[in-house]
Amino acid sequence: MASVTISGVEKWFGTLQILHGIDIDIEDQEFVVLVGPSGCGKSTLLRMIAGLESISDGEISIGTRMINDVPARDRDIAMVFQNYALYPHMSVFDNIGFSLKLRKRSKQEISEKINEAAEILDLTPYLERSPRQLSGGQRQRVAMGRALVRDAQVFLFDEPLSNLDAKLRVVMRTEIKALHQRLKTTSVYVTHDQIEAMTMADRIVVMNKGRVEQTGTPMDLYDFPANLFVADFIGSPSMNFIEGIVAADNEGPFVMAKDRTRLAISRESSAALGQKVVYGARPEHLVLASGNEGFDATIEVIEPTGPNIQIFADVAGQRICALSTERRTHKPGQRIRLHCPETSVHLFDASSGARI
Amino acid sequence: MTPKLKKSLLYWLLLSPLCVVILLPFGIMFVTALRPRDELFVYPPTWTFSEFRWENFAEMWVKTNFGGALLNSLYVSLTSTIIAIVLSIPAAYALSRYRFSGKGLYRNFLLMTQMMSPIVLVLGLFRLMVHLNLVNSLNSLVVTYVAFNMAFTIWMLQSYFNTIPRELEEASWIDGATSFTSLVKIFLPLAVPAMVVTAIFTFINSWNEFVLALTLIRSQNDYTLPVQIFSQVAGRYQVEWHHVMAATVLATVPVAIVFSWLQRYLIRGMALGAVK
Amino acid sequence: MKSRTRIPTTPLLMILPSFLLAMSIIGYPILDLAWTSMQEVSRFGKMMGFVGLVNFAEVFRDPLFYSSLVRTVIWTVAVVGGTLIISLPIAIMLNDDFYGRGLARVIVMLPWAISLTMTAVLWRWSLNGRAGLINATLMDFHIITEPIEWLATAPLAFTVEILVGILVSIPFTTTIFLGGLSSLPQDSYEAAVVDGAKPWELFRYITLPLMKPFINIAIVLNVIYVFNSLPIIWVMTEGGPANGTDILVTYLYKLAFRFGQLGKASAISLIMFSVLFVFTIAYVLMVMRQEHDSADEEVKHDA
Numbered sequence: 001m002a003s004v005t006i007s008g009v010e011k012w013f014g015t016l017q018i019l020h021g022i023d024i025d026i027e028d029q030e031f032v033v034l035v036g037p038s039g040c041g042k043s044t045l046l047r048m049i050a051g052l053e054s055i056s057d058g059e060i061s062i063g064t065r066m067i068n069d070v071p072a073r074d075r076d077i078a079m080v081f082q083n084y085a086l087y088p089h090m091s092v093f094d095n096i097g098f099s100l101k102l103r104k105r106s107k108q109e110i111s112e113k114i115n116e117a118a119e120i121l122d123l124t125p126y127l128e129r130s131p132r133q134l135s136g137g138q139r140q141r142v143a144m145g146r147a148l149v150r151d152a153q154v155f156l157f158d159e160p161l162s163n164l165d166a167k168l169r170v171v172m173r174t175e176i177k178a179l180h181q182r183l184k185t186t187s188v189y190v191t192h193d194q195i196e197a198m199t200m201a202d203r204i205v206v207m208n209k210g211r212v213e214q215t216g217t218p219m220d221l222y223d224f225p226a227n228l229f230v231a232d233f234i235g236s237p238s239m240n241f242i243e244g245i246v247a248a249d250n251e252g253p254f255v256m257a258k259d260r261t262r263l264a265i266s267r268e269s270s271a272a273l274g275q276k277v278v279y280g281a282r283p284e285h286l287v288l289a290s291g292n293e294g295f296d297a298t299i300e301v302i303e304p305t306g307p308n309i310q311i312f313a314d315v316a317g318q319r320i321c322a323l324s325t326e327r328r329t330h331k332p333g334q335r336i337r338l339h340c341p342e343t344s345v346h347l348f349d350a351s352s353g354a355r356i
Numbered sequence: 357m358t359p360k361l362k363k364s365l366l367y368w369l370l371l372s373p374l375c376v377v378i379l380l381p382f383g384i385m386f387v388t389a390l391r392p393r394d395e396l397f398v399y400p401p402t403w404t405f406s407e408f409r410w411e412n413f414a415e416m417w418v419k420t421n422f423g424g425a426l427l428n429s430l431y432v433s434l435t436s437t438i439i440a441i442v443l444s445i446p447a448a449y450a451l452s453r454y455r456f457s458g459k460g461l462y463r464n465f466l467l468m469t470q471m472m473s474p475i476v477l478v479l480g481l482f483r484l485m486v487h488l489n490l491v492n493s494l495n496s497l498v499v500t501y502v503a504f505n506m507a508f509t510i511w512m513l514q515s516y517f518n519t520i521p522r523e524l525e526e527a528s529w530i531d532g533a534t535s536f537t538s539l540v541k542i543f544l545p546l547a548v549p550a551m552v553v554t555a556i557f558t559f560i561n562s563w564n565e566f567v568l569a570l571t572l573i574r575s576q577n578d579y580t581l582p583v584q585i586f587s588q589v590a591g592r593y594q595v596e597w598h599h600v601m602a603a604t605v606l607a608t609v610p611v612a613i614v615f616s617w618l619q620r621y622l623i624r625g626m627a628l629g630a631v632k
Numbered sequence: 633m634k635s636r637t638r639i640p641t642t643p644l645l646m647i648l649p650s651f652l653l654a655m656s657i658i659g660y661p662i663l664d665l666a667w668t669s670m671q672e673v674s675r676f677g678k679m680m681g682f683v684g685l686v687n688f689a690e691v692f693r694d695p696l697f698y699s700s701l702v703r704t705v706i707w708t709v710a711v712v713g714g715t716l717i718i719s720l721p722i723a724i725m726l727n728d729d730f731y732g733r734g735l736a737r738v739i740v741m742l743p744w745a746i747s748l749t750m751t752a753v754l755w756r757w758s759l760n761g762r763a764g765l766i767n768a769t770l771m772d773f774h775i776i777t778e779p780i781e782w783l784a785t786a787p788l789a790f791t792v793e794i795l796v797g798i799l800v801s802i803p804f805t806t807t808i809f810l811g812g813l814s815s816l817p818q819d820s821y822e823a824a825v826v827d828g829a830k831p832w833e834l835f836r837y838i839t840l841p842l843m844k845p846f847i848n849i850a851i852v853l854n855v856i857y858v859f860n861s862l863p864i865i866w867v868m869t870e871g872g873p874a875n876g877t878d879i880l881v882t883y884l885y886k887l888a889f890r891f892g893q894l895g896k897a898s899a900i901s902l903i904m905f906s907v908l909f910v911f912t913i914a915y916v917l918m919v920m921r922q923e924h925d926s927a928d929e930e931v932k933h934d935a
C-alpha cells in the first residue's frame with residue numbers, strides 16, 4: 001500500500017488540452033473519490049495513474065517512486081473498469097486468476113487466492129461459469145475479484161457501479177466501502193454521481209473542465225463549498241441560488257434580490273455593501289416561517305418523496321426548492337414565508353463565483 | 357390464416373420468378389452432367405434422359421485434367437488467402453486501435469485500390485509480371501490476388517476488431533501482461549472467428565477469379581479451374597457439354613454450400629461497417 | 633504545443649507491408665500503362681519510341697471504340713438500374729420476418745457464391761439454340777413453338793447478357809440494402825405507425841429517405857463493378873457475333889491479347905481508368921460524408 005502524488009499533471013490530445021495542471025495528494029490507505037460532470041477528465045486522469053494514457057506534463061508518483069515512464073503492468077495497481085472488461089473466453093476462475101498466472105505463482109497459491117476472493121465476494125458457486133452467464137452484479141463482483149487477488153498498492157475504479165440498477169448500486173456501494181475498511185488499500189474511485197462520492201469517500205476531489213475545483217472531506221464540501229460550481233454539484237436536491245446586491249438596514253445586512261425581496265445574511269459576513277453576490281440556501285435549510293421572519297414565496301409545485309415533501313416555490317422570480325417534513329397540506333398558488341437561518345446561508349461573489 | 361402465413365405466401369409468390377431464374381441453370385447443370393453423351397443434342401430438347409451416368413464425372417476428371425486444375429486453384433487460393441490475412445491483421449489492428457496521422461489517407465487509399473479492377477490494369481499487370489519473370493507462374497496470381505483482396509480483408513477485419521473492447525487489452529496490461537502476451541492470450545483468441553470468416557470470403561474470391569488467371573497463365577498445365585472450364589468451351593467446335601457441366605458441379609457446389617452457410621456474416625459485416 | 637506524445641511508429645510499421653504491396657501491384661501498372669500509352673509498341677511488346685498522344689488519337693478515330701463505348705453505357709445503366717429496382721423490394725422482404733426466410737436468403741445470395749465465369753458457362757449452355765433446356769422449358773409451357781437461337785444475333789444476345797448481369801448483381805446489392813435496413817431506427821417506424829402511416833407511406837416517407845445513403849453507395853459500387861465486368865460477355869459471346877456485343881473491357885482485352893495493339897489498348901485502359909477514378913472519388917466522398925454524419929450523431933448523442 002502506498003500514497004499517490006499527482007503534481008502539475010497535464011494532458012493534451014494533439015492540440016487539445018484536457019487536463020490543466022492537476023495537483024492531488026492521496027495518502028496511504030485513503031479512499032479518494034474523483035467526481036465531476038461528464039467529460040471533465042476524470043477517466044483520463046485515472047487512466048494516467050493506471051498507465052493507460054501517457055502523461056503530457058507533470059509527475060505522478062506511487063509511494064516514493066515516480067511512475068511517469070513505468071508501463072502499466074509494472075505499476076502494481078489494480079483497476080475495475082466501467083464495463084468490467086472481463087475476458088469473455090475465460091471462466092470466472094481464470095478471469096480472477098489471470099494476473100497471478102502471468103506472475104507465475106504456483107497453482108496452489110493461485111487457487112487459494114481465488115477461492116479466498118470468491119469467498120469474500122460470494123462468487124464461489126460461479127467460478128466455473130463464463131462471464132456471459134452472469135448477471136450485471138455478479139460481473140461487477142468478478143471485476144472486483146480480479147483486483148482483490150492482486151494485493152496491489154493502489155486500487156483504481158472507473159464508475160464501477162454505473163451499469164447496475166439503482167438498488168444494486170446502493171448495495172455494492174456499501175460492499176466496496178466495507179471491503180476498503182477491511183483491506184485498507186489506497187483507492188481512487190471515479191464517479192459522476194455525487195451521492196456515491198459523498199457516501200464512500202474519505203476525501204472528495206471535485207473536478208470541472210480539467211481543473212480541480214475543491215478537495216476535502218464530504219462534510220467539508222457540503223458545509224463549505226469553495227465556489228458556486230461545488231455548491232451546485234454537491235447535494236441533492238441541489239442548493240438554491242438567488243442573485244442580488246448586498247445591502248443593510250437597521251435590522252442588519254441582507255441581500256436584496258431583483259424584486260427587492262429581503263434575504264437576511266449573517267452580521268459576520270465579510271461581503272461589502274453594494275457587492276453583487278449570489279445567495280445560496282440548501283433546500284433542507286429552508287424552513288416554513290411565521291411572522292415577518294424570512295421572505296415571501298408562492299408555491300408552484302408540490303412533490304412528496306416519502307420522508308420529505310419538496311416544495312417548489314417562486315421567490316423573486318426564481319424557482320427554488322424547500323424540503324419540509326411536515327405533513328400539512330400545501331397547495332399550489334398558496335403564499336408562504338420561507339426562512340433560512342443566517343448561519344446556514346452561503347454567499348458567493350457573483351462575478352468570480354468564489355465563496356465569501 | 358394467420359397474418360404471418362398470408363405474408364409468407366405473398367412474399368414467396370413475389371420472390372418465385374427470381375428464385376426460378378436463379379435455380380434453373382443449376383437444374384440444367386445437374387441434368388446435363390448426368391446424361392449420356394448422345395442425349396445431349398436431341399431435337400426437340402428435353403429435360404428427361406434415359407439413365408444417370410455417374411461415370412461422366414470420372415471421364416471428365418481424366419479428360420479435362422480436372423485434378424491438376426483443382427490443385428492449381430487450391431494452391432493459389434490457399435496461399436493468397438493466408439498471405440492476405442497475415443498482412444491484413446496488423447494493418448486492421450493499427451486502424452482499429454491506434455490514432456496516427458495518415459490514417460484517413462490510408463483508408464482512402466485502400467478504398468481506391470478496392471475500386472481498381474484487375475481488367476483495367478490487366479495489361480500493365482501483365483507487363484509487370486513479364487518484368488518479374490512471373491508469367492506462367494501461379495505465384496503471379498498469388499501476388500495479385502493478395503493485393504486486390506487486401507482492401508476487403510482489412511476492412512472486414514477492422515470492422516470486427518472494432519467490436520472487441522479495447523478495455524480487455526487494457527485490463528490485461530494492468531494484470532501484468534506485456535503487449536505481446538495480451539495480443540496472444542486476449543486479442544487473438546477473440547478475433548479468431550472474424551479471421552476465419554474473412555479468410556473464407558477471400559478464399560472464395562480467389563477461387564472464382566477469372567480475368568487475371570486467363571491472362572497471366574498461358575500454359576494449360578497451370579490453368580486454374582475457371583480458366584480450365586472456360587477453355588473447354590471457348591473456341592471449340594465440339595464442346596463436351598456433359599463434361600463441362602460435371603466439372604462445373606464439382607467446382608461450384610462445395611463453394612456454394614460454404615458461402616450459403618456464411619452469408620449472414622457478410623450481412624452483419626455490412627451492418628457493422630456500413631459499407632465503409 | 634506542449635504535447636510530448638511520441639511519434640507513433642508502431643502503427644505505421646503495421647500498415648507498411650500491405651501498403652507497399654498494394655502500391656507495387658496496383659500503383660505500378662497504372663504508371664506503366666500511362667507510359668505505354670504514349671509509345672509506339674510492336675506486336676511483341678517492344679517499345680518503338682515516344683509518340684505522344686498518337687495512340688489516343690487513333691482510339692478516338694476508331695468506330696469500334698465508339699460502338700463499344702455506347703454499348704458500355706447501355707450495359708452499365710441497364711444492369712445497375714435493373715439491379716437496384718429489383719434489389720430494394722427483395723431486401724425489404726428478406727429483412728421482414730416470414731416463413732422460409734432463411735431459405736429465401738440463401739437462394740437469392742446463391743449467384744454471388746458462384747464465379748461469374750461458371751454462371752456464364754451455365755447460361756451459355758442453357759441458352760444453347762439447339763439443345764438448351766431454356767428452350768425446352770419454354771416449349772413445354774407452350775410459350776414458344778420453335779427453339780430460339782438466343783446468342784446468335786447481337787441485339788438478343790446483348791439483352792440476355794444484361795439480364796444475366798442483373799441476376800449476378802442482385803446478391804451484392806441486396807446485401808448492402810439488408811445492412812442498411814438493419815441499421816434503420818426501429819422507433820421511427822413505430823412512431824410513424826402510431827401516427828397512422830400506411831405501409832406504402834412508411835416506405836415512401838421513412839424507408840426511402842433513410843436508405844438514400846445506401847442506395848447511393850450501391851449505385852456507385854455497382855457502376856464500378858459492372859463497368860469493369862468482363863466474364864459474362866466474354867464467356868457467353870466473346871463480344872461477338874461480329875463485335876456486336878463488345879463493351880470497352882472486352883474490346884480492350886481483344887486489342888491487348890488478340891490483336892497485340894498494346895499502345896492503343898493502354899490508351900483505352902487509361903481512359904477507362906480516368907472514368908473509374910471519377911467514380912471512385914465520388915464513392916470516397918460519399919463514404920466520408922456518411923461517416924461525418926454518423927460522427928455528428930454520436931456527438932449529439934453524447935451531449
Ligand SMILES: Nc1ncnc2c1ncn2[C@@H]1O[C@H](COP(=O)(O)OP(=O)(O)OP(=O)(O)O)[C@@H](O)[C@H]1O
Pocket residue numbers: 013018036037038039040041042043044045191192
Ligand atoms: N483519445 C482522445 N482524444 C481526444 N480527446 C479525448 C480522448 N479521450 C478523451 N478525450 C476527451 O477528453 C475529455 C475528458 O474525457 P474523460 O473520459 O476523462 O471524461 P470523464 O470525466 O471520464 O467523463 P464521463 O463521466 O462521461 O466518463 C472529453 O472531452 C473527451 O472528449
Ligand SMILES: [Mg+2]
Pocket residue numbers: 042043044
Ligand atoms: Mg469516464
